[in-house]
Structure formats: C-alpha cells, structure tokens
Amino acid sequence: MNHLYLDCQYGISGDMTLSALINLGADLDYVKDHLRELPIDPFTMETNPVNKHGIHATELILQFPEEKHQHPIHPDTHYHDHSHEHHDHRHASSIFRMIDESMLPQRVKTRSTKIFKIIAEAEAKIHGMNPEDVHFHEVGAMDSIVDIIGVCLALESLAIETISAAPVPTGYGKIQIAHGLYPVPAPATAEILAGIPLADFQAEGELTTPTGAAFLKALVDDFGHLPALPIKKISYGAGKKDFDHPNILRAVIFQTKEDLDTTRERINVLECQLDDMEGETLGYVMEKALGMGALDIYYTPVTMKKSRPGTLITLLVKPEHSLMFEDLLLRETSTFGVRRVECERSILSRRMDQVETVYGLVKVKIGFKGKHVYKVTPEFEDAKEMALKNNIPLRKVYSEVNLSAMQLIKEESLL
Structure with a gap:
C-alpha cells in the first residue's frame, strides 16, 4: 500500500497535480488510454521538463486539436470556454452519468464522482441552483474533466490507498472568471476550502484553483506536516504561471504503516471531568464526537470534591483536530476547561x-x-x-x- 503526501505549500491545481503524479511514476499511457475511451474531445497529453526557480519539475501539456480557440490560461482558473458548447455533457448530471456508464476502474469512478460533486455543490450554492443543473463551464472546461479523471487514474496507477496534505495557501488579488472580476480565492474555491487548513503564505494571484481545492476536499484524509514514515519517491509538478516563488506542487510517496514492523502514530488525549450533567447529554456528546471523526471517546466514573460522583470524559483525537474537539467539549458540556496531552500509540x-x-x-x-x-x-x-x-x-x-x-x-x- 502506498501513502501519498501532497506538499501544496505553494498552492495546487488540476494540471499541477496530474503532472506531479506522472513525474512520480504514474503510467501516462494508462491514463491516456482510459481517458480516450470516454466520450470527450480528442486530445493530446504530454509532459515537458521545466525549471521553476531552480527546481526541476514536470509540466503537463494538454491540447485539444479540434479547438478553434486555444486557452491563453488554463481553464482551471474558471475562464469560460465556448468551444465545447455543442457537447451534450455540459451539465454536472451528464458528467456523473458519463463516469457511471464508463469502463473506468471502480475506485476511479468513486473518486472522480466525489470530486465533481464537491465542485458542483459549491457552484450550486453560490448561484442558487440544483447541483446537477450546474453548467459545464462552472464545473470546469474540458481540460478540467481530463485533469480530474486523469488524476484519479494516476492515483490508481500508483496504487495510492491513502492521501494527506499540507495546509494550502489561496493567494490574494483579483481574477477574471466567467461572471466577471472576482477576488482571490474565487467564490467556488473559497466554498470548497471551508474546513480545510489554510497556509499563511501570501502571494498575489490564484495559487489554489477550484479543481485543486476539490482534490483536497475529496481525497485527503489528514492535513499537517510530512508524516513520520520512510520516503519512497519525491516529484514536482509545475503550474503554468510564473511567480516570485516556485510554482510547483511537491508529491511524495511514503512507505505505509502497514509495511513497517512497528505501527505508531501521534495522538492527543483530551480530558475533563464533571458532576452536573445528565446521562442523555453525555450520550449526545459521545455520538456527536464519533460523528465528527474522534478516534475514540469513553466515560469513567470518578469521585470528585466533597465525594460527589462524577464522570471523566476521555477523548482520543488526531493532533490536527484537537482545537475542534476542545471546542466541542467546552460548548456541549458543563466543563470550564479541557486538558490536552500529546502521546504516541501503537496500533495494528x-x-x-x-x-x-x-x-x-x-x-x-x-x-x-x-x-x-x-x-x-x-x-x-x-x-x-x-x-x-x-x-x-x-x-x-x-x-x-x-x-x-x-x-x-x-x-x-x-x-
């Protein structure tokens, strides 16, 4: 099993992710052959070595020979491409149907559908419409269809089981999209990034696109620093723009915990004790904590001041989720404080x-x-x-x- 870490400290987009995965060893022919079985425009896909501020990276060259108008900027930036309007798969519902009826591997279907749904739901919320009715240019132009399904095929080629990522920057400034001049991050990007840790890296321009944000939202299990695992391989995917910093996405494959003799991970233990809560509320808190992704939660009977019977709440969480669960305990229980202890556990x-x-x-x-x-x-x-x-x-x-x-x-x- 392989674990992928997306080091998106300089941002992330569809073409950057696909080029990084191909540079990492994903079979380009495998990706292209599966894509060409889909009812999409004929295309050519190649990679090109580039240098981004001293870093050797791979750039994706994706072209549609039948296009009358070439994109001056990658459509993942939400420029409206009118050259595909004759196609019948311009709405989200049609894209879902195309994927479902295809011969793509099942996990590729699942992952790519999840990504498209996240983008469609974000656009639908912004424009006040049904997600399945979102128009194609809002979900992404033909390039983005290839990027999204191509990334999922590349993940399959690399046998990627789990994915984590660094906090992501958005950039700042303004960007021209189909609906006019909008602030960075674009509305869809901002909507998708809700709940995802952001990096405090300031650069003018769009660093993270809607497609890149959707990859993080749909595919990433954990956000944080590089995991404490042996590195197998590192690669760099390049974006089309030039900034004062390297416009690259670093992708790293790690040896997974399943491959190691000792399986350990860092966790945080949150605790508080109380003597003035009814049992129904304790049950509610346990159910809510587990629903939010707590690793475990349990209650222990304790004797408190003045020999009052009480309950010790113990919550096991991932370090990056500690603040969220501390807030849960402070908001939903009668405690006035929460203790936090960092520790390590050995797990099967x-x-x-x-x-x-x-x-x-x-x-x-x-x-x-x-x-x-x-x-x-x-x-x-x-x-x-x-x-x-x-x-x-x-x-x-x-x-x-x-x-x-x-x-x-x-x-x-x-x-």
Missing part, C-alpha cells in the same frame, strides 16, 4: 474483508502487523443480523466467522 494495521460461513457472508476486521495477523473480529451488526435470521446464539456466529476467517488468512499466506 487493519483491513476490512468478508468471509463465507455456513450462514452466509459476514464482514470482518483483520488486525495485522507486517505479515503477522493478530486478530480477526466480525462486524457486530452483520453477526447480529445473522444470529437473528437463523435463530442461533450470537457466540455461535462468532465461532463460525473466526474459523472461516482463519482459513482465508492461511490462503492468503498472511500467517
């Missing part, structure tokens, strides 16, 4: 699978380190449904699942 790598039993298929979670499997746990809801359906004890389902799971593991030579 895990993957989901399903096994065949005499009662049918059951999902299981497999915990392993390297090639050694430590445990196999059935998914409770599947096991419960099977027990009720067959009128058998739950423990019997667990026993059957464990036997089948161990056989599956042996067949895969994980033990």
Whole structure:
C-alpha cells in the first residue's frame, strides 16, 4: 500500500497535480488510454521538463486539436470556454452519468464522482441552483474533466490507498472568471476550502484553483506536516504561471504503516471531568464526537470534591483536530476547561474483508502487523443480523466467522 503526501505549500491545481503524479511514476499511457475511451474531445497529453526557480519539475501539456480557440490560461482558473458548447455533457448530471456508464476502474469512478460533486455543490450554492443543473463551464472546461479523471487514474496507477496534505495557501488579488472580476480565492474555491487548513503564505494571484481545492476536499484524509514514515519517491509538478516563488506542487510517496514492523502514530488525549450533567447529554456528546471523526471517546466514573460522583470524559483525537474537539467539549458540556496531552500509540494495521460461513457472508476486521495477523473480529451488526435470521446464539456466529476467517488468512499466506 502506498501513502501519498501532497506538499501544496505553494498552492495546487488540476494540471499541477496530474503532472506531479506522472513525474512520480504514474503510467501516462494508462491514463491516456482510459481517458480516450470516454466520450470527450480528442486530445493530446504530454509532459515537458521545466525549471521553476531552480527546481526541476514536470509540466503537463494538454491540447485539444479540434479547438478553434486555444486557452491563453488554463481553464482551471474558471475562464469560460465556448468551444465545447455543442457537447451534450455540459451539465454536472451528464458528467456523473458519463463516469457511471464508463469502463473506468471502480475506485476511479468513486473518486472522480466525489470530486465533481464537491465542485458542483459549491457552484450550486453560490448561484442558487440544483447541483446537477450546474453548467459545464462552472464545473470546469474540458481540460478540467481530463485533469480530474486523469488524476484519479494516476492515483490508481500508483496504487495510492491513502492521501494527506499540507495546509494550502489561496493567494490574494483579483481574477477574471466567467461572471466577471472576482477576488482571490474565487467564490467556488473559497466554498470548497471551508474546513480545510489554510497556509499563511501570501502571494498575489490564484495559487489554489477550484479543481485543486476539490482534490483536497475529496481525497485527503489528514492535513499537517510530512508524516513520520520512510520516503519512497519525491516529484514536482509545475503550474503554468510564473511567480516570485516556485510554482510547483511537491508529491511524495511514503512507505505505509502497514509495511513497517512497528505501527505508531501521534495522538492527543483530551480530558475533563464533571458532576452536573445528565446521562442523555453525555450520550449526545459521545455520538456527536464519533460523528465528527474522534478516534475514540469513553466515560469513567470518578469521585470528585466533597465525594460527589462524577464522570471523566476521555477523548482520543488526531493532533490536527484537537482545537475542534476542545471546542466541542467546552460548548456541549458543563466543563470550564479541557486538558490536552500529546502521546504516541501503537496500533495494528487493519483491513476490512468478508468471509463465507455456513450462514452466509459476514464482514470482518483483520488486525495485522507486517505479515503477522493478530486478530480477526466480525462486524457486530452483520453477526447480529445473522444470529437473528437463523435463530442461533450470537457466540455461535462468532465461532463460525473466526474459523472461516482463519482459513482465508492461511490462503492468503498472511500467517
């Protein structure tokens, strides 16, 4: 498994991302062959080495030979391209249908559809319309269709499983888009970047485009510094513009935790204790924290001042999410303060699978380190449904699942 880190400290766009992934080793022919099976305009795609302030990078050269008018600036900047208006796939709904009916790999379909939906929803909110009715030039011109699906194909070519990224800058100033002269970040970009950490890097011009922002929103699991993992390969994708800084996106492939003998990660532990909250509110806070992505939350009975019975709330979160969960505890509970402790935990790598039993298929979670499997746990809801359906004890389902799971593991030579 490969982990990709997008070091977007100078911004990110569609062509920068695709060129960085190709420079990283993605098969260009694989990307082009799949794209040419789609009902889009004929195109040529090449890469060109460039130097950006002393950094050797790869630039994407994407052209549509049948275009009557060439783009002076990449359409990811939201310039309206009228040369494709004769096509019937100019609305978001048509793009979704094109992807769904294609022969693209399933994960490419899932990722690219998610990206387009994020852009369409942002444009729809800005213009007060239904996301599926968003017009093509607002979702992106033909170049952006190629960029978005091309990036997802490149990720598939590189077998990228997980992605993290650096906080991203937007730039400042004004930009000419289809609807007139707008401030940077463009309205769609700003809408998409809601909830994403921004970098305090100031440069005049559009550093992050709507497509680049949508990549971050749709594909990235974590934002922060370079992960504490061994680097496999580094590459640089170049943008079309020239700034006082290198207009590049650095992409890094890391050896994943699943490949290491020891699996460790940094987490923060948030705690507070209270003696004046009803049980229903505690249940509400737990449900909300888990829904927001907390790693874990649990309550411990404690004895407080004057021998009053109380509850210790313990919340495990990723370091970059600490402030968000501190605010949750301060806002939703009666506490006047939250303690935070940084620590490290050792965890098993895990993957989901399903096994065949005499009662049918059951999902299981497999915990392993390297090639050694430590445990196999059935998914409770599947096991419960099977027990009720067959009128058998739950423990019997667990026993059957464990036997089948161990056989599956042996067949895969994980033990």
